[in-house]
Amino acid sequence: MGNICVIGPTGAGKTTYLAALAYCPQVNNQIFTITSVTEDAKKIANKAQTIIKNGASLEPTIIDGVKIKSFYDLPLYQFKIKIKPWLKKADEINLVVRDYPGEIFNELVSGIYNELHLEFIEECLKKDIEGCLLLLHGWEDNSDNFYSQVMGKFIELMDKHDRSQNLRIAVAMSKCERGELWPGRLDPENDIFNVHLPRTKSLLRQGILAQNLQFYAISTFGVLERNDPRPNRQDETDQIGSSRSILRIPKKWRPYNLISPLYWLSKGKRMRYGV
Numbered sequence: 001m002g003n004i005c006v007i008g009p010t011g012a013g014k015t016t017y018l019a020a021l022a023y024c025p026q027v028n029n030q031i032f033t034i035t036s037v038t039e040d041a042k043k044i045a046n047k048a049q050t051i052i053k054n055g056a057s058l059e060p061t062i063i064d065g066v067k068i069k070s071f072y073d074l075p076l077y078q079f080k081i082k083i084k085p086w087l088k089k090a091d092e093i094n095l096v097v098r099d100y101p102g103e104i105f106n107e108l109v110s111g112i113y114n115e116l117h118l119e120f121i122e123e124c125l126k127k128d129i130e131g132c133l134l135l136l137h138g139w140e141d142n143s144d145n146f147y148s149q150v151m152g153k154f155i156e157l158m159d160k161h162d163r164s165q166n167l168r169i170a171v172a173m174s175k176c177e178r179g180e181l182w183p184g185r186l187d188p189e190n191d192i193f194n195v196h197l198p199r200t201k202s203l204l205r206q207g208i209l210a211q212n213l214q215f216y217a218i219s220t221f222g223v224l225e226r227n228d229p230r231p232n233r234q235d236e237t238d239q240i241g242s243s244r245s246i247l248r249i250p251k252k253w254r255p256y257n258l259i260s261p262l263y264w265l266s267k268g269k270r271m272r273y274g275v
């Protein structure tokens, strides 16, 4: 059983990604099947149905001290993923995933002083966590600067917890259906990270971490068609002025690369076919 944590800045798409995983079984797919094991995973699959069918967006994950008082109150998603590529041997991954609120990632640079947040970070670096999926969504302006500072802190913490040699890290650019990123999806390390986030990339590739690190591009929303790479996305602004994205044509939902990073995190080798 692989314990995985998903971290990344606020709004990177972490919860939506997990919801899409939980909902995937209802979408006809010949290569893999996903079974939601825990109640939380089943609940989020229902939410995903609303997102996919009616074009809605999930609420941000917030530690409000009321519903979430400790690490154990964070939703726990357990999935069993069976992969059966055509004419190839079937493979299986079992995952237990915790979805972290983005505020913890955002706080890493200035230092985490809140007891509860500290507890979250400690849990994320415990020995029984096999891997960490780091979802990033920014590539413009100051993103490289911010991410490299955060990653510097994260690497320090990994060292402190003796995890720098044995925690697998998958760094993924999320929402990669965006036109500026989509052409770089096939070789994200070189064509996305090197180009848009060079400091973050070289910091991660330096030293001991490098052996346990892979770069990915994923999109929970995907593009409209194989031959029509327009993003399947529509941006909206709500009454209070905050913006969110929803699926443009729910019927054409085809997420990109949801499983590959999880495969690497649980098996330590890359999947040869992109799903």
Ligand SMILES: Nc1nc2c(ncn2[C@@H]2O[C@H](COP(=O)(O)OP(=O)(O)OP(=O)(O)O)[C@@H](O)[C@H]2O)c(=O)[nH]1
Pocket (backbone or CB within 6 Å): 008, 009, 010, 011, 012, 013, 014, 015, 016, 017, 056, 057, 058, 059, 060, 061, 062, 100, 101, 102, 103, 174, 175, 176, 177, 218, 219, 220, 221, 222, 233, 243, 244, 245, 246
């Ligand atoms: N364009 C695009 N938008 C997406 C994608 N996945 C999620 N989003 C949107 O990104 C916004 C944030 O998504 P969340 O899943 O709530 O992000 P989060 O990382 O869980 O954020 P916190 O819980 O605040 O840490 C929402 O408006 C989503 O609809 C995607 O693949 N493409």
Ligand SMILES: [Mg+2]
Pocket (backbone or CB within 6 Å): 014, 015, 016, 059, 060, 061, 099, 100, 101, 102
């Ligand atoms: Mg969330």
